[in-house]
Amino acid sequence: MTSKLNGGLESEDGHQQVQMHPPPPSRNKPIRLKNHSAVIESYDSLYRTANPESGCGSQVCRASIWHLTDPRLSYPTPRELLPEDEEALLTSAKEFLEHYYSSIKRLDTESHRARWESVRRDVHLTGTYDLTETELTFGAKLAWRNSARCIGRIQWAKLQVFDARHVTTAQGMFEALCNHIKYGTNKGNIRSAATVFCQRKPGQGDYRIWNAQLISYAGYRNMEDGTVIGDPATVEFTEVCQKLGWVGAGTRFDLLPLVIQASNRLYPEVFTLPPELVMEVPLHHPTYDWFAELGLRWYALPAVSSMAFDCGGLQFTAVPFNGWYMTTEIATRDLGDTHRYNQLEIVAKRMGLDTRTHSSLWKDRAVIEINAAVLYSYQKMNVTIVDHHTASESFMKHMETEFRLRGGCPAEWVWIVPPTSGSLTPVFHQEMVCYSLKPSFEYQEVAWKNFQWDEEDTNTGSALGLLAAGRSAGGRRVKYRFKEVARAVKFTSNLFGKALQRRIKAAILYATETGKSEKYAHMLAELFNHAFNAQVMCMADYDVINLEHEALVMIVTSTFGNGDPPENGEAFAREVRGMANNHHSHHPIATQPKYQLGSSKTGTPLLNRVLNRDQHSLRSFSFDQLQQPSVDSLGPLSNVRFAVFALGSSAYPNFCGFGLYIDDLLGSLGGERLASVICGDELSGQEQTFKSWAQQVFHTACETFCLEDDVNIDDVSATLRRDLITSDTVRFAVVNSQEKPILDIVAGLSQTHAKNVTECPVVFNVTLAKDIDGRKTVHVGLKITSQWINGTRNSATSAVTYEPGDHIGVFAVNHQPLVTGLIDRLGINSTLPPDGPLQLQTLAEQKDGGKTWQNQERLPACSFRTLLSHYLDITTPASQTLLALLAAHASSEEDKRRLQLLATDASEYEDWKHWGFPHLLETLLEFPSVAIDAALLVSQLPLLQPRFYSISSSPLIDPLQIDITAAVIAFKTQGGEGPMHYGVCSSYLSQANEGDKIQCFFRSAPNFHLPTEIERPVVMVGPGTGVAPFRGFWQHKQALQSKGKEMGPMLLFTGYRSPDCDLFVEEKSTMVASGILDYAFLALSRHPPVRKTYVQDKLLEAAPLVYRMLTQQMGHFYVCGDCAMAEDVASTLRMVFQKAGSLNAEESDDFLMQLRNERRYQEDIFGITYRAPETVIANRRQQ
């Protein structure tokens, strides 16, 4: 980025500028630009948006004038903001905001209008306003993109912006600058960065860095003969530093100190750069050994520090930024210029060239060898550098992209063409047009030029003599002694990292159905908060437009359905996918895919829900076109480091499908992986996998941001193992219900789960079937109250409360003997009233260091019994973290040892979990010596999650009734030899009596609705309780038919073990008899002597019919139930296509894909069928 800031002025052959600066054309016409070598033309229309004052006039060309200083950036700071300034500021702010909001595609939206209003208000009240962090990052990148003199702009989107606007002292600025240098240098692998300090404010002094570059060499003038040791370019500034008390060693390559002025200080402060921070490259030549004897060296990081950043009418007067070097800047200019290190003659002589005559071309030959030496030495030390040919080529690509994306590219030919071998580079032959766009980086007066020195100082002689003494803020003279300066530096060098620590935001995004991802996200935040500013957000609450401006993004997400996102991750997935589509349409580049969508074993595509709501089909969005952007098409996330932890269960065919998908998507958008995506298997050590992933990612993130020296990563990682909450920091407070109203269950659940919970009385509860093993299925009817209607999307007058295919979420109540058992085991009765209202509280640290007890918002105030009955999950086997906590509270050595083993050994843990499936009471009884405080235990228990049921009725039959068809889970653990366990919700529902009130909520399932074109055929496959939603479907058809509306044909495929398990037998017969169901196929799998048949077999038998319905009549195909079954059905459907339609394997895949994309193949997945513990354990051992 800095590459041309101090180079490129030489244009000795003279002819170039004349032809490259034609008189400005009429402002409406695009400017035609020729490429004289490729003989192609392009048209710049972007210039129309430029400031008309900028650039050259028809009579005058100013292209070779170095510092066209913006008069608004005069020094000192204007004390007051004049009314016309306020108007100008608002005009610029408005323009910038329009630019920003149109870039995020939110122009003229509510958020744009609100933002503009707040800016206007702030400007009127305070004379200025603040950019948001995202606006600032956007503006800084754009300023680089708009820098007409910079040849390295292809990287403009990859700028790391450090927001240091909160820093108010020179000391703080110094620390931030040290971090900038450390980050940018990155051990030689240079990264572009900008650090933005506070903007100019009315009535306040400016923040300034007096150095032209953060790293530069001193120049000492010999007063007698006028010669200079060091860099002649810095002689004046070196004198400034000396007068401020700095003493250089007097060599040719002394690093200058940083001279920093904070707004609240009248005088600047001096800080010596810690040498270990500055990377330098001693220069050698690949073939001339004598070159090393010249003792030349240069620094790795070119960081311009004197320019201002002009954005939205605001001026940021201290905004150091860096890119990496182009060879000619060092070799040709810094070392070659006669008014700089002037090495050409020395080198030419060592080369044995005749320096007395131009015709020997000694200058040209020497400069090439210096270039060769610089390139060689930087590459040898692995320091990023680019030669001028490569840089020119990449600039041509950049120009091309810019013309395509925004209709032009401001470029100052004189600066862009490299100072060596100009016409050998393609940029030489390209016409360019120069104009000024905002935001921009602007030159400003050197800070000491018009600095208002103390009068006393003025009398002492030269302007620089005035700096012999410093001034404290109060005007008291402070003589800087170098010793003090050095001490300050030593002190601050220990603080490396502190300046950035906690300031780099780490966005942790989660999506979850049952709460684990959220829990892990919070654990990750605890870890990251030791070095970063970690913020946890649910994907549903995250605005995707911020994504490209994040520095660090960690994703923790599970997978649901059949490879789908959890509900609260759907919108995020869609929007990121939209971003990828958009990027892809602008950057068509082809590379190989890494992650095949549709990678499940049967090749079923993932992300049905996301895709089905999307315009683009999976196939049309091909990953091969999005992988790893090359340098000419940096993706929008090229500046984002990310890592994904995917939760899932290997019992599912699309294991961790959503996490893998998101990882691939972010990578394809140019994001940089901090670590490979990791899958945490629910069936095998998920928590431990998470913890080791979290440590690895934390470590890499610290390394990436150069914080590894400042954070003891091992100590910090230990926090993952430590209990953050102890019995001293958590308690139950007895609540006086007179003082604080206690929420009822509906309000409490609504608050805890952020759901619109309501209560529906049971109107009937019948057993539909019971098989020989005692497994039963119940049919429960619930009455929708008016509360439901008001609480959800419909008014009381509307008849439609839901659609067939939608879900109801049910909040169960834990089995009461279990609750009572726990109350007894924990000894609550003796310490707390189990039936009086309590509030869980934690001891939280205040900003002032004090501590106070705060209510834990996760749980409402209620009795301990209510907590255990309604809010907490007391049946899922304890997590390893919880077992570790129990180990810490076990008094017997035996209990402690066993618990510790379970907490740390993933294999032991999984065996224990799957064999006994122990609920909390059983665990506490298994380890009798554990004596744990009830409040501490409760704080660690997960929430009792609602269970979903596919609604088994149609609102057209009765808009105020919802039917549930639930299989009741009851099983004996330990391979059938252990105690009886009951599924929490299904057994709760099975025992519900008429009139009992069930807390529940409604969830729309738009991807499982009946076709809107009602005449289309419907094929329904639902073995077992998978028939549940289909009852709603046939009821719907029946109701429509009774109103004279004709729905298309309906086929039903169900399957059971034996006829006694068959559900809705009579109703189905009636439906068949009345023609509502055209066919009802029944598969029986355990009913000898009938041959073992599954729904898949029946589907194959009916292949011609099914195929005809799907092809000729645009039918819709629905599958409901177990995930593995759905995968098998998808495979069978392909066979149907092959059998009945004579399609080959690939055509069958394509047709199924087409059905999905057209939302004519739809799934409603319940989960997986339970597998016996011995199978699970054996499977895991095999893996």
Ligand SMILES: Cc1cc2nc3c(=O)[nH]c(=O)nc-3n(C[C@H](O)[C@H](O)[C@H](O)COP(=O)(O)OP(=O)(O)OC[C@H]3O[C@@H](n4cnc5c(N)ncnc54)[C@H](O)[C@@H]3O)c2cc1C
């Ligand atoms: C979108 C959706 C729709 C659904 N629709 C329906 C529906 O219409 N009808 C329906 O019945 N269900 C449906 N379900 C499933 C339902 O949500 C519950 O998962 C189910 O009722 C079990 O919940 P539970 O609370 O009774 O069992 P839980 O307390 O959650 O216990 C279930 C757990 O018990 C364990 N387990 C089960 N059997 C055994 C065994 N033999 N040995 C050892 N451990 C075992 C398993 O680990 C299993 O995960 C649906 C699920 C989803 C996601």
Ligand SMILES: Cc1cc2nc3c(=O)[nH]c(=O)nc-3n(C[C@H](O)[C@H](O)[C@H](O)COP(=O)(O)O)c2cc1C
């Ligand atoms: C109905 C249902 C469907 C699921 N589908 C998948 C799946 O397709 N792939 C997968 O890897 N895991 C699947 N899972 C497992 C979950 O991803 C796993 O339980 C995860 O740990 C849940 O994390 P969460 O609490 O953050 O949602 C499914 C679980 C359920 C209950």
